[in-house]
Amino acid sequence: MGTVARDTRxxxxxxxxxxxAFTPATPQLTLSxxxxxxxxxxxxxxxxxxxxxxxxxxxxxxxGRYRIGLRLWEVASLAPRGLRLRDVAMPFLEDLYEVxxxxxxxxxxxxxxxVFVERIAGRRAVxxxxxxxxxxxxxxxxxxxxxxxxxxxxxxxxxxxxPLQAYTAKTVTEPDRLREVLAAVRRNGYAVSDGQVTLDALxxxxxxxGPGDEVIAAVSLVVRADxxxxxxxxxxxxxxxxxxxxxxxxxxxx
Amino acid sequence: MGTVARDTRxxxxxxxxxxxAFTPATPQLTLSxxxxxxxxxxxxxxxxxxxxxxxxxxxxxxxGRYRIGLRLWEVASLAPRGLRLRDVAMPFLEDLYEVxxxxxxxxxxxxxxxVFVERIAGRRAVxxxxxxxxxxxxxxxxxxxxxxxxxxxxxxxxxxxxPLQAYTAKTVTEPDRLREVLAAVRRNGYAVSDGQVTLDALxxxxxxxGPGDEVIAAVSLVVRADxxxxxxxxxxxxxxxxxxxxxxxxxxxx
Numbered sequence: 001m002g003t004v005a006r007d008t009r010x011x012x013x014x015x016x017x018x019x020x021a022f023t024p025a026t027p028q029l030t031l032s033x034x035x036x037x038x039x040x041x042x043x044x045x046x047x048x049x050x051x052x053x054x055x056x057x058x059x060x061x062x063x064g065r066y067r068i069g070l071r072l073w074e075v076a077s078l079a080p081r082g083l084r085l086r087d088v089a090m091p092f093l094e095d096l097y098e099v100x101x102x103x104x105x106x107x108x109x110x111x112x113x114x115v116f117v118e119r120i121a122g123r124r125a126v127x128x129x130x131x132x133x134x135x136x137x138x139x140x141x142x143x144x145x146x147x148x149x150x151x152x153x154x155x156x157x158x159x160x161x162x163p164l165q166a167y168t169a170k171t172v173t174e175p176d177r178l179r180e181v182l183a184a185v186r187r188n189g190y191a192v193s194d195g196q197v198t199l200d201a202l203x204x205x206x207x208x209x210g211p212g213d214e215v216i217a218a219v220s221l222v223v224r225a226d227x228x229x230x231x232x233x234x235x236x237x238x239x240x241x242x243x244x245x246x247x248x249x250x251x252x253x254x
Numbered sequence: 255m256g257t258v259a260r261d262t263r264x265x266x267x268x269x270x271x272x273x274x275a276f277t278p279a280t281p282q283l284t285l286s287x288x289x290x291x292x293x294x295x296x297x298x299x300x301x302x303x304x305x306x307x308x309x310x311x312x313x314x315x316x317x318g319r320y321r322i323g324l325r326l327w328e329v330a331s332l333a334p335r336g337l338r339l340r341d342v343a344m345p346f347l348e349d350l351y352e353v354x355x356x357x358x359x360x361x362x363x364x365x366x367x368x369v370f371v372e373r374i375a376g377r378r379a380v381x382x383x384x385x386x387x388x389x390x391x392x393x394x395x396x397x398x399x400x401x402x403x404x405x406x407x408x409x410x411x412x413x414x415x416x417p418l419q420a421y422t423a424k425t426v427t428e429p430d431r432l433r434e435v436l437a438a439v440r441r442n443g444y445a446v447s448d449g450q451v452t453l454d455a456l457x458x459x460x461x462x463x464g465p466g467d468e469v470i471a472a473v474s475l476v477v478r479a480d481x482x483x484x485x486x487x488x489x490x491x492x493x494x495x496x497x498x499x500x501x502x503x504x505x506x507x508x
Contacts, residue, residue, distance in 0.1 A: 011265035012305045019329050020309075027332045051266045055274075056364075059335075062466075068333040070364055075273050076330035077387025078281045079322040081313075087386065094374065098352070110310075110324055120348065132341065133331025212316075 007039070014040055018048060019057070019068070024134060028065040081108050085217055086118045088247045089208070092240045093120055096221060099236070103222035105203075107143040109151060110135070112159050114144045117217070127198075139164050139178060140171050142205030143218035145191035149182040150207055150215035156182070170195040190238055191218075192230045200225050204233040206241035210248060219244065261293070268294055272302060273311070273322070278388060282319040335362050339471055340372045342501045343462070346494045347374055350475060353490070357476035359457075361397040363405060364389070366413050368398045371471070393418050393432060394425050396459030397472035399445035403436040404461055404469035410436070424449040444492055445472075446484045454479050458487040460495035464502060473498065 009017070021029060021037035029037070035045035049066060052058040056071025076082065089106050096104045097120045106118040113135045138144035138151075138159055148159055164173040172178045185191040190206045197203075205220035219241050221233050263271070275283060275291035283291070289299035303320060306312040310325025330336065343360050350358045351374045360372040367389045392398040392405075392413055402413055418427040426432050439445040444460045451457075459474035473495050475487050 010305060012269050012302055013309070015266050015269050016306075016309045016311060019326075022329060022332050024332065027334065027338070048266055051264060052270075055267070055270045057270060059333075068330055068336075070333055070335045070362065070369060072273075072326075073330040073333040073336035074364075074369060074387050074389075075276060076322055076327040078276050078278065079313075079324055079327040080281065081324045082322075082327035084281070091375065094351070097348070108324065110328075115324060115328060121345070133328050135328075 009039075014038060014044075015048060015052075018045070018052065019072075022068050024131065028061065028067045030065050034066055081216070082117060085208075085248075089118065089217075089219065089244045092243045092247075093118060093219070096120075096219075096236065096240050100221060100223070100233075105143055105205075105220045105222060106217060107136075107141075107147065107220075108217045109138065109147040109155075112138060112155070112162065114138055114141070114147055114218075127201075137165060139173070140167050140193060140196045142191045142193040142203030142220040142222070145181065145185050145193060146205045146207050146218035146220075147215070149185035149191065167197050168195055168199050170199065172196065188234075190234045192234075194230070195225050202230065204230050204237050206234070206238040208241050208248070209245040216248075217244075263293075268292060268298075269302060269306075272299070272306065273326075276322050278385065282315065282321045284319050288320055335470070336371060339502075343372065343471075343473065343498045346497045346501075347372060347473070350374075350473075350490065350494050354475060354477070354487075359397055359459075359474045359476060360471060361390075361395075361401065361474075362471045363392065363401040363409075366392060366409070366416065368392055368395070368401055368472075391419060393427070394421050394447060394450045396445045396447040396457030396474040396476070399435065399439050399447060400459045400461050400472035400474075401469070403439035403445065421451050422449055422453050424453065426450065442488075444488045446488075448484070449479050456484065458484050458491050460488070460492040462495050462502070463499040470502075471498075 017038040018034060021034050031045055031049060032042060034049060035042045038045065049058060053060055056069045058066045059069040060066055085108070086106065093104045093106060104120040105116060107114040107116050116132055116134050119132055136144060138148040148156060160175040160178060166173050172181055190204055193203045195202065201222050202225040203220045203222040205218045207215040208217040208219060210216040219237060221237050223233065271292040272288060275288050285299055285303060286296060288303060289296045292299065303312060307314055310323045312320045313323040314320055339362070340360065347358045347360060358374040359370060361368040361370050370386055370388050373386050390398060392402040402410060414429040414432060420427050426435055444458055447457045449456065455476050456479040457474045457476040459472045461469040462471040462473060464470040473491060475491050477487065
């Protein structure tokens, strides 16, 4: 980024730009990296970073580099779709893990992507590409197909209009075919992604509903494709999803 | 809070004040509550909240109230002492849970308090007072005693000089007695909190060390006090703590 001739962003926007300079690939930044990524001058970055460190939104390592601070994580843990959902879901995710020893995932939709809110990784289970707080496309994974199938029509159209990446030869990237898959997800009450992210993994996902009956999250089991029988996994995942939905809306009998 | 005659805080400080207006007890706020708690005018709060919502640091519910947004949680998930520690620790915490089916906790120190970074709650285990992202005093819990025992001398003196709350009749609140407890924690390599938070719970905690061998976190098992034998739990918790320490510093043989 070169010199910004006229920066019309508000101070709030610039502070947020400093926070979003940190990414999974670059979780620690020097002051000059931070200034460059946020598009602000070095003296301004220096002054603001000091304020952010004082509050605890950023921390400074022994090497002088900046990283996200624990205080920001504490405040952010109040996000209802983050840790609150996770706290309610956790006992059900643990049960799924205990009876299968496979990968268990919990995700919500954010725009045209999903965000993993929780993940219990089976130590001897099939490797998966996910990270808590990480993002992924909607059209390939089991949780993504559930979230897309129940997204508003306008979101579905935008997702189908965008280029759909083929992660494997099995990824469904043809819009009309994907529309059929989504209809089946709504009809069946669960989604199956068989080798559509990595060829050796199969996931079965089910929708979690909020108090207003809208789908707010999805839970999945990810197992080795060659050992999997979706038909036996689906009731297990659906039961967990219903349990979580019920816990999110106490007093409602679903 | 009345009218602020002259507010010398920077915009950055005011934005952060808006974020910290949200607490575990008040995770959702109306605009006027938000303005009052952050100590800013209603029009300013309105404008800044709109910017924070646009970026995703805040979200607005159907009832118009504001809450912390998923985007802030995503960025905050990059905090090295938050989810990064948790991701490394999780397989070991799962193992502890699987072999005991008791409560498993992971905590770090922040000033004179501890923050719970992870918690696996046994469904039939003894109830515990913790929440992920929540805080607690250092002098009562097992993880707290480990973190205090290994804190810098200056932190220990400040903690011992402050009033020490008695959660039960068993909580150690006498500074000289607490000093002996902390010395024993360092000598034994683990801490035992027997009925010091709630009378029915006993916790055994061990230190997790960072790459520089400094204690950066603590892990504990919390079990029912009447069924517990600390001497049998300690090696289990210590082994998990060592496994996590080793994973945090690949290549080091501890």
